Amino acid sequence: MDKKNFQIETKCVQGGYTPGNGEPRQVPIIQSTTFKYATSEDMGKLFDLEASGYFYSRLQNPTCDTVAAKICELEGGTAAMLTSSGQAASFFSIFNLASCGDHIVCSTALYGGTYNLFAVTLKRMGISFTFVDPDCTVEELNAAFQPNTKAVFGETVANPALTVFDFEKFATAAHAHGVPLIIDNTFATPVNCRPFEHGADIVTHSTTKYMDGHDSAVGGCIVDSGKFDWMAHAEKFPGLCTPDESYHGITYAEKFGKEGAFITKCTAQLMRDFGCCQSPQSAYYLNLGLESLHIRMERHCLNAQKVAEFLENHEKIAWVNFPGLKSNKYYDLAQKYMPKGTCGVVSFGVKGGRQAAETVMKNLRLIAIETHVADARSCCLHPANATHRQMNDEELLAAGIPGDLIRLSCGLESYQDLIADIEQALTNV
Numbered sequence: 001m002d003k004k005n006f007q008i009e010t011k012c013v014q015g016g017y018t019p020g021n022g023e024p025r026q027v028p029i030i031q032s033t034t035f036k037y038a039t040s041e042d043m044g045k046l047f048d049l050e051a052s053g054y055f056y057s058r059l060q061n062p063t064c065d066t067v068a069a070k071i072c073e074l075e076g077g078t079a080a081m082l083t084s085s086g087q088a089a090s091f092f093s094i095f096n097l098a099s100c101g102d103h104i105v106c107s108t109a110l111y112g113g114t115y116n117l118f119a120v121t122l123k124r125m126g127i128s129f130t131f132v133d134p135d136c137t138v139e140e141l142n143a144a145f146q147p148n149t150k151a152v153f154g155e156t157v158a159n160p161a162l163t164v165f166d167f168e169k170f171a172t173a174a175h176a177h178g179v180p181l182i183i184d185n186t187f188a189t190p191v192n193c194r195p196f197e198h199g200a201d202i203v204t205h206s207t208t209k210y211m212d213g214h215d216s217a218v219g220g221c222i223v224d225s226g227k228f229d230w231m232a233h234a235e236k237f238p239g240l241c242t243p244d245e246s247y248h249g250i251t252y253a254e255k256f257g258k259e260g261a262f263i264t265k266c267t268a269q270l271m272r273d274f275g276c277c278q279s280p281q282s283a284y285y286l287n288l289g290l291e292s293l294h295i296r297m298e299r300h301c302l303n304a305q306k307v308a309e310f311l312e313n314h315e316k317i318a319w320v321n322f323p324g325l326k327s328n329k330y331y332d333l334a335q336k337y338m339p340k341g342t343c344g345v346v347s348f349g350v351k352g353g354r355q356a357a358e359t360v361m362k363n364l365r366l367i368a369i370e371t372h373v374a375d376a377r378s379c380c381l382h383p384a385n386a387t388h389r390q391m392n393d394e395e396l397l398a399a400g401i402p403g404d405l406i407r408l409s410c411g412l413e414s415y416q417d418l419i420a421d422i423e424q425a426l427t428n429v
């Protein structure tokens with residue numbers, strides 16, 4: 001049986017790890033920083049990337065590699081690596097391709113932390129970004145490219161705007177300009193969307209969210225589709241297509257091909273120098289989450305759908321944003337790319353604005369107030385009163401976050417109980 005042909009459910013449960021005779025059934029936690037060798041020659045081959053193996057867990061660790069291999073199978077990629085967080089994965093995915101003086105085209109529908117990383121911190125490192133409206137025309141999108149553009153970046157389902165990414169439009173433009181499309185697939189997960197099947201070249205994840213799914217471990221992942229031909233655009237990607245003097249003159253795209261160049265360079269250079277590695281213990285927790293990802297995503301989506309439908313029909317609710325509602329602007333795109341569902345996050349506004357939203361939040365009993373999403377336990381956040389509390393109503397609107405917006409992450413509880421909790425909280429408004 002070819003493992004590649006297994007259904008996604010089987011890959012969630014058994015991907016990445018096949019124990020031999022008498023070996024542990026569960027992925028072993030190799031809690032060791034270093035690895036022992038008989039001769040210096042043996043170790044030298046590893047340093048020269050002539051042989052594969054482990055020497056120091058900042059670069060690679062067997063537990064982390066096993067879990068990365070599972071995510072690689074889930075996404076249908078050729079190589080993958082874990083990182084310490086989703087932020088580290090986003091950072092590496094850009095910095096592995098772009099240097100000071102380079103430019104990236106990016107959708108405005110973006111996680112706030114990613115926006116800050118790109119617009120503030122990477123800008124300080126000399127990498128500039130042009131942010132484009134995800135609903136822009138093809139002409140507007142093409143106009144955003146510059147001769148020094150190195151990649152296009154977007155999110156499958158944006159956090160918190162819940163904008164659905166138009167893969168066809170963005171992938172076509174990226175490839176016409178000879179650059180890869182990088183997708184943050186955190187909210188959809190590979191269970192609901194596999195970006196490589198829609199033209200994406202690199203995928204990133206905050207595994208902290210649905211993949212872990214139990215509030216246990218912060219982590220990230222990068223997966224390469226192995227499809228982007230770096231050598232065909234060698235002048236744009238000198239880091240991959242010319243010798244790396246900091247690594248014995250290796251040319252990654254030559255030595256490791258389309259399938260392995262991106263992740264090998266990212267590990268050998270960026271992980272070596274920045275050290276944003278995931279701990280084996282965290283990777284173990286992540287793998288436990290992955291084993292039930294396919295079952296959980298189905299329930300998260302069902303609960304969100306039921307809650308969104310309830311809210312849409314409630315007289316005290318001003319508006320509801322969920323791509324699974326027929327009335328939603330992104331319903332058709334969601335059906336095209338995510339027929340099984342999008343995610344478990346719904347946002348909505350309560351009539352009466354900021355004050356009413358606060359009252360509802362205060363009166364929830366089951367749904368907890370947290371700065372988090374994608375957990376087994378339902379949680380919610382009122383940005384105007386928490387993460388964005390320094391802004392007035394006008395500034396909030398300009399940021400696309402109305403004062404009455406409540407972001408609700410539907411967990412794995414019964415949707416009847418979630419709806420009952422919201423219903424009783426609404427009686428106080």
Ligand SMILES: *Cc1c(COP(=O)(O)O)cnc(C)c1O
Pocket residue numbers: 085086087088090111113114155159184186187205206207208209218219220
């Ligand atoms: C949370 C999140 C991140 C950042 O991930 P961390 O693991 O918190 O560093 C990146 N992208 C999206 C879409 C997220 O939701």
